[in-house]
Amino acid sequence: MPDAPGLELIRQDCNAAHPGAVLDTSFDHDQAALLADPKQILDVLRWLHDTPGQEYRFLSSLHVADYLPAEPRFGVHYELLNMPRVERIRVKAMLAGPEATSNGDAAGAGNPAAPGSGAEEAAGLSGLPGIDSCVELFPTAEFHEREAYDFFGIVFRGHPDLRRILLPEDYVGWPLRRDFPVGGEPVLFTRDEPDSPGWYE
Amino acid sequence: MSTPETLDSAGVTVERQQLEPEQELLTINMGPHHPATHGVLRVIVELEGEVVRDLKPVVGYGHTGIEKSSEDKSYWKVIPFVERMDYLAYFFNMEAFCGAVERLLELEIPDRAKYLRVIHLELNRIHSHLVWLGTSALDLGAISMFWYCFRERDRVLDLFEMSTGQRMHTRYFQVGGVIEDIPPGFGAKLREFVEEMPTRVDQYQALLDRNEIFLHRTRNVGIVSRERLLELGVTGPLLRAAGEPWDMRKTVGTLAYPDLDFRIPVGTVGDGYDRYRVRLAEVRESVEIIRQALEGLPEGPHIADDRKVVLPPRSELPTSMEALIHHFKLVTEGYRVPPGEVYYAVEGPRGELGCYVLADGSAKPARVHVRDPSFVNLQMLRDMCIGGLLADLIQNLAMLDPILGGVDR
Amino acid sequence: MEVERRKIRALSPLDQPSSPDELLARQLRARDMLRGDLEGADLDRYVEERVMTTTLERALNMARANSLFPMTFGLACCAIEMMSMVTSRYDIARFGAEAFRASPRQADMIILSGRVSIKMAPVIRRVYDQMLEPKWAIAMGACSSSGGMFANYAVVQGADKFMPIDVHVPGCPPRPEALLHGFNKLQRLVQENPDPGWRRRYDAIGTEEWARGGPDSRPNPEAAEAYEKARELADA
Numbered sequence: 001m002p003d004a005p006g007l008e009l010i011r012q013d014c015n016a017a018h019p020g021a022v023l024d025t026s027f028d029h030d031q032a033a034l035l036a037d038p039k040q041i042l043d044v045l046r047w048l049h050d051t052p053g054q055e056y057r058f059l060s061s062l063h064v065a066d067y068l069p070a071e072p073r074f075g076v077h078y079e080l081l082n083m084p085r086v087e088r089i090r091v092k093a094m095l096a097g098p099e100a101t102s103n104g105d106a107a108g109a110g111n112p113a114a115p116g117s118g119a120e121e122a123a124g125l126s127g128l129p130g131i132d133s134c135v136e137l138f139p140t141a142e143f144h145e146r147e148a149y150d151f152f153g154i155v156f157r158g159h160p161d162l163r164r165i166l167l168p169e170d171y172v173g174w175p176l177r178r179d180f181p182v183g184g185e186p187v188l189f190t191r192d193e194p195d196s197p198g199w200y201e
Numbered sequence: 202m203s204t205p206e207t208l209d210s211a212g213v214t215v216e217r218q219q220l221e222p223e224q225e226l227l228t229i230n231m232g233p234h235h236p237a238t239h240g241v242l243r244v245i246v247e248l249e250g251e252v253v254r255d256l257k258p259v260v261g262y263g264h265t266g267i268e269k270s271s272e273d274k275s276y277w278k279v280i281p282f283v284e285r286m287d288y289l290a291y292f293f294n295m296e297a298f299c300g301a302v303e304r305l306l307e308l309e310i311p312d313r314a315k316y317l318r319v320i321h322l323e324l325n326r327i328h329s330h331l332v333w334l335g336t337s338a339l340d341l342g343a344i345s346m347f348w349y350c351f352r353e354r355d356r357v358l359d360l361f362e363m364s365t366g367q368r369m370h371t372r373y374f375q376v377g378g379v380i381e382d383i384p385p386g387f388g389a390k391l392r393e394f395v396e397e398m399p400t401r402v403d404q405y406q407a408l409l410d411r412n413e414i415f416l417h418r419t420r421n422v423g424i425v426s427r428e429r430l431l432e433l434g435v436t437g438p439l440l441r442a443a444g445e446p447w448d449m450r451k452t453v454g455t456l457a458y459p460d461l462d463f464r465i466p467v468g469t470v471g472d473g474y475d476r477y478r479v480r481l482a483e484v485r486e487s488v489e490i491i492r493q494a495l496e497g498l499p500e501g502p503h504i505a506d507d508r509k510v511v512l513p514p515r516s517e518l519p520t521s522m523e524a525l526i527h528h529f530k531l532v533t534e535g536y537r538v539p540p541g542e543v544y545y546a547v548e549g550p551r552g553e554l555g556c557y558v559l560a561d562g563s564a565k566p567a568r569v570h571v572r573d574p575s576f577v578n579l580q581m582l583r584d585m586c587i588g589g590l591l592a593d594l595i596q597n598l599a600m601l602d603p604i605l606g607g608v609d610r
Numbered sequence: 611m612e613v614e615r616r617k618i619r620a621l622s623p624l625d626q627p628s629s630p631d632e633l634l635a636r637q638l639r640a641r642d643m644l645r646g647d648l649e650g651a652d653l654d655r656y657v658e659e660r661v662m663t664t665t666l667e668r669a670l671n672m673a674r675a676n677s678l679f680p681m682t683f684g685l686a687c688c689a690i691e692m693m694s695m696v697t698s699r700y701d702i703a704r705f706g707a708e709a710f711r712a713s714p715r716q717a718d719m720i721i722l723s724g725r726v727s728i729k730m731a732p733v734i735r736r737v738y739d740q741m742l743e744p745k746w747a748i749a750m751g752a753c754s755s756s757g758g759m760f761a762n763y764a765v766v767q768g769a770d771k772f773m774p775i776d777v778h779v780p781g782c783p784p785r786p787e788a789l790l791h792g793f794n795k796l797q798r799l800v801q802e803n804p805d806p807g808w809r810r811r812y813d814a815i816g817t818e819e820w821a822r823g824g825p826d827s828r829p830n831p832e833a834a835e836a837y838e839k840a841r842e843l844a845d846a
Contacts, residue, residue: 167728182761183763183764184760184762
């Protein structure tokens with residue numbers, strides 16, 4: 001784990017190479033996090049991946065969290081790991097929700113999705129928050145990004161095969177957003193038979 | 202579909218056969234109901250004759266929405282949910298979630314709880330590897346392995362039943378420690394198991410190590426280079442079989458692992474046989490860890506003494522008003538966790554099992570995400586199989602050991 | 611090593627030969643009967659001791675119930691417990707159901723072992739439809755019985771919503787003993803052949819698909835009519 005001053009150094013070095021790429025740092029619960037500009041997320045990741053002395057070559061996990069009342073709303077998290085030094089660092093990029101991007105006034109948020117490859121895909125994906133895909137840098141991100149798209153409707157530009165992965169392909173909605181209902185329906189048991197006879201018909 | 206470029210970008214070094222222009226590729230669909238896919242995995246395979254040219258895993262047939270349901274429950278009720286993700290590594294799921302919440306609460310767990318957790322985690326690792334060995338050997342035609350492995354698996358489950366009351370999905374780990382101390386007699390029974398298990402592993406090895414069919418099916422099959430594995434994010438025995446000694450029990454060393462002496466088995470080639478040998482060696486090491494943890498088991502409380510988080514002991518409820526209030530508050534509302542986010546990873550039987558918890562200050566988590574090793578490792582199936590035979594796909598899948606409950610969550 | 615053999619089940623006192631001499635006498639009597647020498651009351655008694663009379667249908671059901679072929683079909687956690695039901699400790703071979711079949715065409719029974727997601731439900735329905743009549747289904751565990759703890763967007767709240775289930779086994783996951791108990795219930799259901807009522811519930815009368823093939827395998831309106839008549843008679 002880089003400590004808090006080390007994190008500041010990383011921020012300064014990275015900003016020297018890519019001005020404005022790292023917006024903020026945070027260090028709590030012994031975990032280091034960089035807040036990156038979503039437009040330059042690939043620059044930050046590549047810098048952490050390639051720069052001698054950093055070399056975070058292993059992407060443990062990529063996940064999205066929905067900080068609903070806050071805006072920008074979606075946080076894309078990259079859990080990076082340097083195996084020889086056993087150091088972890090989290091890179092966070094905040095994306096504005098669909099409402100903000102459709103208005104086009106998202107400060108510090110990613111652009112709306114670029115048109116996809118197919119025409120119908122472009123129609124379905126416009127208005128969703130988007131960020132650059134890091135599959136070329138970290139091939140392991142392929143499934144993670146598909147999962148993030150599946151659950152939160154975040155478009156990863158440049159992903160080779162961005163389809164739903166866990167839910168059926170014709171599913172409508174982004175179920176892990178905080179404003180999506182949990183779902184479920186009441187189950188009728190045999191003991192309900194006296195109350196509602198013939199419910200099965 | 203299967204242009205030479207695809208093969209090169211996958212990094213597979215196999216001898217490519219020249220594709221005649223009139224040769225046709227055959228697309229077949231395996232699963233989701235297929236006896237050899239270890240669950241509800243669906244694989245779309247493109248074949249040229251019997252040679253696999255392209256492959257796509259389709260997952261999600263067991264998607265349960267656990268992450269969404271977790272956001273709807275208070276923290277102590279989430280534990281049974283996360284348990285049911287990777288259903289052969291339930292103690293690891295619990296440990297990942299409880300560990301993450303403990304880090305959010307900045308709660309230190311007592312030493313005895315650390316040792317008890319290690320004992321149960323390692324028993325779970327043995328259990329998981331036994332189920333893997335039984336079913337994988339069954340896929341390769343060795344049906345007796347299935348009976349032997351499940352015989353020992355039932356011994357492990359008897360131990361779980363003794364200490365926790367359930368065979369599977371025990372909900373034994375609690376935020377702050379473990380829910381109950383081990384019962385009297387558990388140590389003796391565990392010691393008996395620890396004495397016996399290495400001889401059982403000898404039996405498995407006598408059956409499989411020099412078995413001609415097994416060697417033919419596994420040796421030099423499904424080799425993926427170490428660099429490619431790291432790119433793909435593969436962890437666990439699959440990575441260690443390729444020669445990378447990455448084990449978070451050693452490198453990160455949470456719980457009581459720094460106090461215990463164990464080795465990390467590492468393979469050389471990274472084929473199916475290495476994966477088998479590494480996992481069996483891990484079973485032996487786990488037995489050693491359990492033996493040491495049982496000998497060094499410290500006395501003391503089994504759960505942290507923080508009344509804001511941990512349920513008061515049952516005996517205090519009739520006499521202490523304060524305990525009753527705490528109990529009522531914890532059971533009805535649950536405890537509040539200060540805002541923050543934590544990613545905490547443990548070394549599961551299949552690799553890095555990480556849990557990301559986002560707390561917003563209420564009694565329910567705002568986001569629970571589990572980085573499941575099966576989900577990530579499944580991406581290497583394509584690299585393992587392209588250029589090989591269709592029959593080797595079964596072997597590769599068996600040695601990959603994906604648990605579809607963990608993949609789909 | 612000396613192997614000690616014991617009788618698993620004591621024969622009834624009538625069948626129990628008390629001495630080698632009596633056994634010899636019985637063998638002689640059996641030979642007499644085969645030759646046709648045994649007559650009258652002797653023959654009656656001999657036959658009564660040894661023969662059970664029943665209808666062909668009941669005999670058929672008895673055979674069915676004691677050799678049910680389950681399908682190799684695992685969904686989630688419960689599948690592991692279902693697998694351990696086959697192993698030596700629980701040994702479902704005692705009840706004649708150890709032959710797990712990978713093809714739905716060969717299976718008599720499907721055990722839904724685990725949670726049913728919305729993506730999997732059409733697959734299960736299709737697999738179930740591919741099984742030949744007569745067929746039975748066990749919902750193993752809370753998830754496939756009622757959705758269990760997963761009341762959310764992804765899980766079908768009980769497999770009854772899309773296919774008929776004969777036996778529900780509670781538990782999360784059920785112990786193998788519980789599943790064996792459920793299986794024994796199913797065996798009784800098969801032997802006594804009661805109408806489970808689901809054909810009416812699901813409007814499935816006359817849709818039976820039998821192994822014979824040919825015209826019988828199509829929906830049969832006459833069979834439906836006959837069935838309705840029989841139901842009315844039974845209800846009256």
